[in-house]
Amino acid sequence: MDETSEVIRQRREKAKALADQNIELYPNDFKVSHMVEDVKKYIDQQAEAVDSTAMFAMAGRIMGLRCFGKATFIHFADYTGQFQAYIKQDEIDKEAYELFKHFDVGDFIGITGNVFQTRTGEWTLLAKEIRLLCKAVRPLPEKFHGLRDPEKRYRQRYLDLLMNPNVRDIFIKRANIIQAFRDFLLERGFLEVDTPMMQPIPGGAEATPFKTFHDALGMELFLRIAPELYLKRLVIGGFDRVFEINRSFRNEGVSTQHNPEFTMLELYQAYATHEDLMSMTEGMFRFVTRQVLGEMHFTYQENSIDMTVPWRRLTLKNALSELGGIEPSMFDDRDRLLDFARSEEIEITKTGQVGKILMKLFDVLVEPKLIEPTFVVGYPVEISPLARRSNSDSNITERFELFIGGREIANGFSELNDPVDQKRRFLDQVANREAGDKEAHYMDEDYVTALEYGMPPTAGEGIGIDRFVMLLTNAASIREVILFPQLKKAGH
């Protein structure tokens, strides 16, 4: 791409000059005795009594370099932090210093020496020996402004991570969030499992799957859109509490809120109901927030969110009437709903079922208003084909969705474990599919068979990890919380 760039040419020449003097450009035999963090801890612990003769072998990437002719200060970084080193011609020999002059910002080095305090008080490694550990032939982005170009940041995330500390923090936080969810569930006796990413029948969600093909088996496969039906098979198999944190794939548009592959936590607990899960969810999100942020409120974009306030629960219909301005008398009237949608300039693409129209209106009119953590319950059966019917109203399900910061974060329900009803629901979905709904569920006979062996009363839930990471890192785009977001092939 920039093979002819002068800077790169010059650095390649420097590398060649070193190689010509029998300097290894990519050795791997330097032994590190202390990471940056170790040395900093040592200094803190020793206070006044730092041993000025103790030897430290440290390594890292040169991040800054200030040369004064016969002496040079550098800052180098390893995973645990940055440290300053002072390279003086008097301390290493003259030849070694001449070689060192061929080192650049971006190169990896190993330095052996003692620590001392500079005039300004900064603890610094006084080099007795310095070695090149890896020559970088491309320059790092500018030190002060970092890397700004979003396209470059995503395509060359390694540069983004090197130059922008806040980006690094986001991904460390992401790892901590996932770990906190895992800790919470393991503590409660859940078993972490892995279920197929390649499925002969994609199930568990309304979405368009990616198709692939297994040559040896001669069979079409789909990348999973959700792990749900496999996790419930495990509950049937006697694993009463299971969870999985992993990728699902949906063959849909890419946006600030959607990446074709995204990470979900799904969990199932036998002998629990959707009510139990709502309580657990509230505790789990509080636990994760406290673990990761150390406090219980945070700011997301314009909104400040307090996780300690008891989470509101409202029914879908109350939400639609209170926050969406839809008269309750309209709820069962398809034509009036369509008129209303038109008057609000909301385009309805799936006009078949009332439930779908209500959900669309909810997405546009209500969802953005659910800033503080809020559970919405009372979802109609027709849009919840895997959820148990409510004991008091067979037209709605024991289902909830959790909204925080105006976004859906979780979706859970008491599971449908009646094989006869499940089969009927699948058949309804198949009818929808035949009527043109490409996102309708497929019939999964094998899953119905599994239910016929008996699934205990169970509740389950899926949590959008990327979205929750966005909340806790105040990221406006999902691309800021996925290391390598999907982009089109680079053009030239």
Add this chain to the structure above:
RNA sequence: GGGCCGUUAGCUCAACUAGGCAGAGCAGCUGACUCUUAAUCAGGAGGUUACAGGUUCGAUUCCUGUACGGCCCA
């Protein structure tokens, strides 16, 4: 899929409403400098202005198309 905006040196950005030799800072190079931390000082170098066309005596600038990206909408 639609609308708006963007793409200029390795990086961050200029070059306007006026179409006239494409500029700066950082990085890099040469020289000076043995306690600096966005080191400093002096000098010099670095460009197919995303790509392909068009208008024009002349295009980074105006027009058309393409690619990629950002934001908004679907």
